[in-house]
Amino acid sequence: MGVIAPYGVFSVAGGAPRVGVRVGEGVIDLAAELGDEVFARPSLNAFMAQGPRRWAEIGSRVNELDATYALDEVTPRLPVAIADYVDFYASEHHASNLGKLLRPNAAPLLPNWKHMPVGYHGRAGTVVVSGTDIVRPCGQLATPDGPVFGPSRRLDIEAELGFLVGVGGARITPANVAEHVFGVVVVNDWSARDIQSWEYAPLGPFLGKSFATSISPWVTPLAALDAARIRTPIQDPEPLPYLRGAERWGLDIDLEVRWNGRLVSRPPYAGMYWSPAQMLAHLTANGATARTGDLFASGTVSGPARDQRGSFIELTWNGAEPIAIGGEPRTFLEDGDEVTIAAAAPGPDGTRVELGEVRGRILPA
Ligand code: CA
Secondary structure (H helix, E strand, O other): OOOOOOOOEEEOOOOOOEEEEEOEEEEEEEEOOOOOHHHHOOOOOOHOOOOOHHHHHHHHHHHHOOOEEEEEHOEEOOOOOOOOOOEEEOOOOHHHHHHHHHHOOOOOOOOOOOOOOOEEEEOOEEEOOOOOOOEEOOEEOOOOOEEEEEOOOOOOOOOEEEEEOOOEEEEOHHHHHOOOEEEEEEOOOOOHHHHHHHHHOOOOOOOOOOEEEEEEEOOEHHHHHHHHEEEEOOOOOOOHHHOOOOOOOOOOEEEEEEOEEEEEEEEHHHOOOOHHHHHHHHHHHHOEOOOOEEEEOOOOOOOOOHHHHOOOOHHHOOOOOOOOOOEEEEEOOOOOOOOEEEEEEEEEHHHHEEEEEEEEEEEEE
């Protein structure tokens, strides 16, 4: 099998959105080329629900087709009607950094962290496609005189990967994840740190996160990332049996974060403590069903080095260590700022698989 191309939804010159495959700098209109109505739809959901045999069949037929449009002729759309959205917290470096910043006199990791992939339910309805402008959120901000309501002053990013469920189920085992997960997108989980820090106890993230989550437009099939599979770090203590798989694999994917064009971080996905299979197993372990269109994201990807941190609260150490952007010392996002997160992975035979990028610009509140 050759290269497995990424899928998305696009429109041309105001026409109806439809499913396409990206091949280099071109896009194949699958409904037109294959005559299958499952692709004449405004989301990938119907195709994703058909399962891995069908994904493989279409993946191999795509290699025989020529591009219908040039990439710059099409407008990318949100590729999936997002069903439920869960965000995990799977990087030990990120969780430790946040622990040190938010609870400086306590152990960096909470007692549960090495026993389960910690996560929370996010807001599916505000997942947007790359290129969508992000309006600065408003909310309650703590001050010495009590809370005030106003625009966030500590608007941040989180560089993550997201996994899209094609075939649903309950109590999915780690060994079965490839039967359920269709593909991978790059995620920016926009985060208002001031809203978040006042509201989050005791029930976790809420309005500091729910205003917007951006994803890349082209979904890289999980099968295209076989050459990127690696072992996840040693897990000590050993997790409970339902989180163990025959093979505990992670993904050797390199992320790049650009702030107004300046490369500020290269977070390595390879070091993530919890695997995608463990995340999906955990989120369905209680009997809750996953369904077609579910998005579960990894949580911020951070490595051990400063220039591998996947959020600005970590990069600037809660604002104490500004970084120079356009010659100015900066800590959090200003109106007009643009952030781009890109990702790439090893492909077959020494090639690289580009997962594309997720981009967003901040508009005033
Ligand atoms: Ca997050």
